[in-house]
Amino acid sequence: MAEFKYTKAMKRLEEIVEKIESEEIDVDELSTHVKEAVALIKTCKDRIEKAEIDIKKVVDDLDTETAG
Numbered sequence: 367m368a369e370f371k372y373t374k375a376m377k378r379l380e381e382i383v384e385k386i387e388s389e390e391i392d393v394d395e396l397s398t399h400v401k402e403a404v405a406l407i408k409t410c411k412d413r414i415e416k417a418e419i420d421i422k423k424v425v426d427d428l429d430t431e432t433a434g
Contacts, residue, residue, distance in 0.1 A: 372413045379406045 382403045385391045391399055 372410055375406045375409045375413075379403055379410070382406075 382399050386396070386399065
């Protein structure tokens with residue numbers, strides 16, 4: 367699967383959930399869509415974790431600069 371940015375991954379995930387909830391997906395397609403949804407969730411989770419690490423580093427650097 368192509369790499370998605372967070373916003374695009376969330377939008378695609380919402381589309382899949384809407385289809386599943388509205389029962390627009392037949393049983394044969396369900397497995398494929400669930401696998402795609404899991405991959406998208408992992409992508410979003412990884413991006414959030416990376417952002418948290420980056421933000422913590424910036425805050426820690428700022429704290430070091432202001433303490434020094």
